[in-house]
Amino acid sequence: NAAYNSSKRGKGIPYALWISWFAITVGASITLLILLLTGVLNFTAYQVIPVGGMVISGAMVAIGLCYRQMLSNFELRQQEVEIKLALGSTPKQASKAIVRDVIKTGLQPTVDSAKTLGIVALPGMMTGLILAGMPPLEAVKYQMIVTFMSLSTISIACFITCQLAYRTFFNNRNQLNR
Template sequence: MNQLAVNNMSLVFSFCLVLIAVFISSREKLGLSKDIMYSIVRAVIQLVIVGYVLKYIFQVNHVFLTIAMSLFIVLNASWNAHKRNPSNHKKYLHSLMAIFISTYVTLGVLVLSGAIELVPSQIVPITGMIASNSMIAIGLCYRSLDTQFHDQRQQVLEKLALGASVKMASQPILRQSIKTAMQPTIDSAKTVGLVSLPGMMSGLIFAGLDPVHAIKYQIMVTFMLLSATSLGAIIGGYNAYKNYFNEQHQLIN
């Protein structure tokens, strides 16, 4: 089977597509040109570094290095989720707890069921997929919480004045925030195979694997992402909403 080849000219042409986005941002005064260029430079540097690191880890194939790389991904994802929280009283531990539990519960089930093995070529990429999707979901949950606590401040205050507990007063906001966090993953699951051909399945088919086996792997990935985002959003949300109240159960700014 022919292998896909990406040469320097291919990279140059693909970069031209980025310049189109920069041009549109500049012309329409969206203010995204610097962010786009910064993200591209950062992505290239990170991918080059990680590429060499992963090559070394895959060659060594040591359990300690595999776990260390997995933990690095989780810690970094937790930090990025933490930064996306607009709350002035946010806590890194909340993001770490949400991503750590959602990632390793999902990974544990996959390893114990025999779906994947404790080898770096499987653990590291799958950890990245789970943690990144959980990070995005938690970030959406945080932003939704902040927006709704701001918009529905008077309603929450009224509920507290009538004797409702902090949890009861926050319940509608919390439910909507978790729903908002999970919606992209749910929508993606609805359209997988019809609108989008997932990268993992396509990659396995490109590598010469039987399409039936590739489909099974993709179904597994869909299940694990739904699990991770739901766990992450619930744990993150149920921890983060408390940041909007003080020790006297009063709503704070």
């Protein structure tokens, strides 16, 4: 469902659903696996399911932003890309600035919320844990874990999405599709 929802913003990008599914799966799996193997999280449903849901939903939103920005950038910067291609650039080289901008756009909301964490906004998970009786430092630890997991998952998912999606804007002769 997360892949489907994020791919809806990528209408016009072939294989957007599969790209979204792959990016979310790889991003969430890598970060969850690292935290499970290091012992930060225990392999129990009450820890893995809520944290996994949080990072997957964050990746879904970020991928949707990436798709929207990518479609917009390729439309607005079409001449720039075509000029670079005409001068001998590969599609990857011609798209580099667009891909960089798209990744920044996908990461921006998460990075901004991480900057103000605990200062401007008290996250729901941390507040809930404190109200449930958990020591505040322990609640902060869990919130930091979720924040870093979310940043990691979203970074991986945005990178994979951009690397797979930009190629769909070019044909097999390295020309920009119209």
